[in-house]
Structures are given as structure tokens and as C-alpha cells.
Amino acid sequence: MVENVEKQTPGAGRRVTAADIARAAGVSRATVGFVLNDTPGQTISEATRRRVLDEAERQGYRPHSAARALASGSSRIVLVVLPDWPMGFSMRTTLEAASLALQEQGRTLVSHTPPRHAAARPLWEVLDPEAVLGFVPFTDEQARSLRASGVRRVLPEPGEPLPGFLADLAEGPRLQVEHLVGRGHRRLAFAAPGEERVRSLAEQRARTAAEHAVRLGLEPPQVHTLRTENVADTVHTWHRSGITGVVAYNDDTAALAVGTALRAGLRVPEDLAVIGHDDSPIASLFVPSLSTVHLDGEALGRHLAGITLQALGGGPAPEPSSTTSLVARESS
Structure with missing residues (x-):
């Protein structure tokens, strides 16, 4: 399935479709779909494939995330729920490393601090994430909201201890x-x-x-x-x-x-x-x-990504490793 996409040209008033790309490239809509989705088993020449990709780039093609999720059954978004803490150096390093590791597996990391006001909806009700990971245990109210939203994997599950890397x-x-x-x-x-x-x-x-x-x-x-x-x-x-x-x-x-x-x-x-x-x-x-x-924020981030991917069926659980060490300097 090829998703409709927003054209990125300033002032554009409609979505770019696969039909737009097909007309400009002189090929069928099905060919555009096969190329853009990298569908295996097709006998499309390299010249045709290159023409479609060049035209898609010229028109500002961007995958439409909602349509992609509908087609695949997964948003491939991992939502990390953070406490309402200032974003310190270690946390930034950890999230950056986790984001990179998840990107390598075709997933996107999104961080979220739950809203304080009842009028605002938590992000897991909006994004339909594939997995939600909490840095602190979820409250009963949050657990009910997660279940009602149909989140496929919650780490930790309500009542379970925090993942080892957090402990x-x-x-x-x-x-x-x-x-x-x-x-x-x-x-x-x-x-x-x-x-x-x-x-x-x-x-x-x-x-x-x-x-x-x-x-x-x-x-x-x-x-x-x-x-x-x-x-x-x-x-x-x-x-x-x-x-x-x-x-x-x-x-x-x-x-x-x-x-x-x-x-x-x-x-x-x-x-x-x-x-x-x-x-x-x-x-x-x-x-x-x-x-x-x-x-070791980078090791923590990679471990975070590893346990998330393992929970989603993407491989064995990562080996535990020490992430804290003492650095003695002049102040002591």
C-alpha cells in the first residue's frame, strides 16, 4: 500500500499521491507502489526504479505515518514516559543512544512527560505506540489508560519491577x-x-x-x-x-x-x-x-533499546552490564 503524503512545497494545498508520481514518471500507480514500498519479487528495471525515486524526491515525498501504521499494523513508535524531571546530561545521553539503536531497527523513539492537567491527553492515546516504557512505575490511572488505548507492550507491566538497567x-x-x-x-x-x-x-x-x-x-x-x-x-x-x-x-x-x-x-x-x-x-x-x-548513558540507552526490542520479539534480551562507576577527582 502506498500512503498519501503531504507535499512539502510551501503553499501547497493538497497531498501528493502515488498517482501524482506515476503521471510525472510515466509509469503505473502499481509500479510506484512497488518501488516506494520496496516490494520484493518484482521485475522492475533499475532505470524505472530510479525514475520513480527521483520523481518522488522532486515532489517532496514523505511517508504518511498514519497510513503506514494502518498498512503494517504497527506504528513502530516506542514511547518513553519520563518523570517530570529537568532533562539532565545523563538523561539526554541515554535517550539519544536509545533513539539511534531503535532507528537501526526501523523504529522511532518518542519521549513524553505525562500532562499534569486532566484536559490534556497522554501521548499514548494519540500516537498508538508499539511499546511504552516507563522510567518510573505507572500509576493505576495510567495503567487503565494504557490498557484502554490498546498499547501492545508496556514495560514494566503494572505490578512488575522496573527493568534492571533502571534499578x-x-x-x-x-x-x-x-x-x-x-x-x-x-x-x-x-x-x-x-x-x-x-x-x-x-x-x-x-x-x-x-x-x-x-x-x-x-x-x-x-x-x-x-x-x-x-x-x-x-x-x-x-x-x-x-x-x-x-x-x-x-x-x-x-x-x-x-x-x-x-x-x-x-x-x-x-x-x-x-x-x-x-x-x-x-x-x-x-x-x-x-x-x-x-x-554510562550510551550503554544505558543501548540497553533500553535492547530490552524493548526483546519484548517486541526482536531478539534475545541484552546481557546486563554495570553502568555506574566512580570517578575520583580533586574535590574529594
């Missing part, structure tokens, strides 16, 4: 705590960001850091939210109370803590050691350079 991200706070303790720090703090949208993730990382600190015989790190207006007082409180190691939510938070400590006359890392998370570009560029947890 692996929880390793970061453990590496941060172990690094500081290994450097001799016994009193720790957790520096949370002031961004309200990442509160739940920051709280999760703080809990994980506390669990590992207790396992190592320490008191749980004190949790402090760093904002521009209070960071100087917070750093002073740390120094006065004997806190010498800081587990930061991310590299931006770590940079804020380190910069404030230096302006207050403290030595880093002698008086205050700080470790960030994500290994974003600022970590290596900051002075002093920031110790951090490196997330």
Missing part, C-alpha cells in the same frame, strides 16, 4: 558513600537540590546513601537542601558540626557546595570533601574538578 542507577549513592568513607570521613551530609521537581528522586538517593552509611557503621548523613540563599549558612553548619564529607545529589549541587566552601575560606578536600553524581561536563571543567559517579 542499576541506585548504585550511585552507594559508590559516593563508600568513596568518602574510604577517604577517612566519618561524618557525612547529603546535599539535596532546591528543584522541587526532583524531590522524590533526591529523597530516594538520600535514603540509599543513609542505608549504606549505616551498613558501614556510621550515622545516616544529615540531609540539607541547598539553595542560593541558604548555602553559605549550610556550609558553615557542616564545618561547625564536624561534617567533613558531602554526598551531593548531582554535579550542579556539588559545584554549589564546593564553590561556597572555597569562598568561606575552607580547603577542599582537606576541610570538606564533596562528591557529585552524573559526571556531567561541569564535573571535569570545575576548579577544583569534581569527584562524581559516572553513568
Whole structure:
């Protein structure tokens, strides 16, 4: 089946059809369909095939996604549902790698943050995606909407644990705590960001850091939210109370803590050691350079694509691999 398409010429008022291409190329509509759909088993000369393709390009042919989905029974769209978090460096890297890996298999990755307002429809009700992958568990309401929309594959299914590659991200706070303790720090703090949208993730990382600190015989790190207006007082409180190691939510938070400590006359890392998370570009560029947890965004993205394709019947499940590692730099 050849889809009708929108002509891309500015000001065009109708769709370009297979008949348009056939008339201009001097061939039948069926021939156009065979060429554009790359139908196997046809005896079409290379000269005719080239003439059809050149004419399609001249007229601005673009596949019509809705018609293609109707013909194939699949939109070949993979929808990734993201929490309402700021799009950080690691997330961008992961999504770019996943998108490229899925493109190689003829699929398109679309990212989506569910709307906050009831008047807006979630994107899975509009796109008819082949699969939907959630970075956090779906709510009951979302699960009902997914089922009602006829989505063929949901990862994770309601009630199932998150895919392994997402669970692996929880390793970061453990590496941060172990690094500081290994450097001799016994009193720790957790520096949370002031961004309200990442509160739940920051709280999760703080809990994980506390669990590992207790396992190592320490008191749980004190949790402090760093904002521009209070960071100087917070750093002073740390120094006065004997806190010498800081587990930061991310590299931006770590940079804020380190910069404030230096302006207050403290030595880093002698008086205050700080470790960030994500290994974003600022970590290596900051002075002093920031110790951090490196997330292999490209490996995460490829793994995301792999488990999605496996769930769709496209091959074996990818082998699990470690995606987090510690990078020790000047700040600790």
C-alpha cells in the first residue's frame, strides 16, 4: 500500500499521491507502489526504479505515518514516559543512544512527560505506540489508560519491577558513600537540590546513601537542601558540626557546595570533601574538578533499546552490564 503524503512545497494545498508520481514518471500507480514500498519479487528495471525515486524526491515525498501504521499494523513508535524531571546530561545521553539503536531497527523513539492537567491527553492515546516504557512505575490511572488505548507492550507491566538497567542507577549513592568513607570521613551530609521537581528522586538517593552509611557503621548523613540563599549558612553548619564529607545529589549541587566552601575560606578536600553524581561536563571543567559517579548513558540507552526490542520479539534480551562507576577527582 502506498500512503498519501503531504507535499512539502510551501503553499501547497493538497497531498501528493502515488498517482501524482506515476503521471510525472510515466509509469503505473502499481509500479510506484512497488518501488516506494520496496516490494520484493518484482521485475522492475533499475532505470524505472530510479525514475520513480527521483520523481518522488522532486515532489517532496514523505511517508504518511498514519497510513503506514494502518498498512503494517504497527506504528513502530516506542514511547518513553519520563518523570517530570529537568532533562539532565545523563538523561539526554541515554535517550539519544536509545533513539539511534531503535532507528537501526526501523523504529522511532518518542519521549513524553505525562500532562499534569486532566484536559490534556497522554501521548499514548494519540500516537498508538508499539511499546511504552516507563522510567518510573505507572500509576493505576495510567495503567487503565494504557490498557484502554490498546498499547501492545508496556514495560514494566503494572505490578512488575522496573527493568534492571533502571534499578542499576541506585548504585550511585552507594559508590559516593563508600568513596568518602574510604577517604577517612566519618561524618557525612547529603546535599539535596532546591528543584522541587526532583524531590522524590533526591529523597530516594538520600535514603540509599543513609542505608549504606549505616551498613558501614556510621550515622545516616544529615540531609540539607541547598539553595542560593541558604548555602553559605549550610556550609558553615557542616564545618561547625564536624561534617567533613558531602554526598551531593548531582554535579550542579556539588559545584554549589564546593564553590561556597572555597569562598568561606575552607580547603577542599582537606576541610570538606564533596562528591557529585552524573559526571556531567561541569564535573571535569570545575576548579577544583569534581569527584562524581559516572553513568554510562550510551550503554544505558543501548540497553533500553535492547530490552524493548526483546519484548517486541526482536531478539534475545541484552546481557546486563554495570553502568555506574566512580570517578575520583580533586574535590574529594
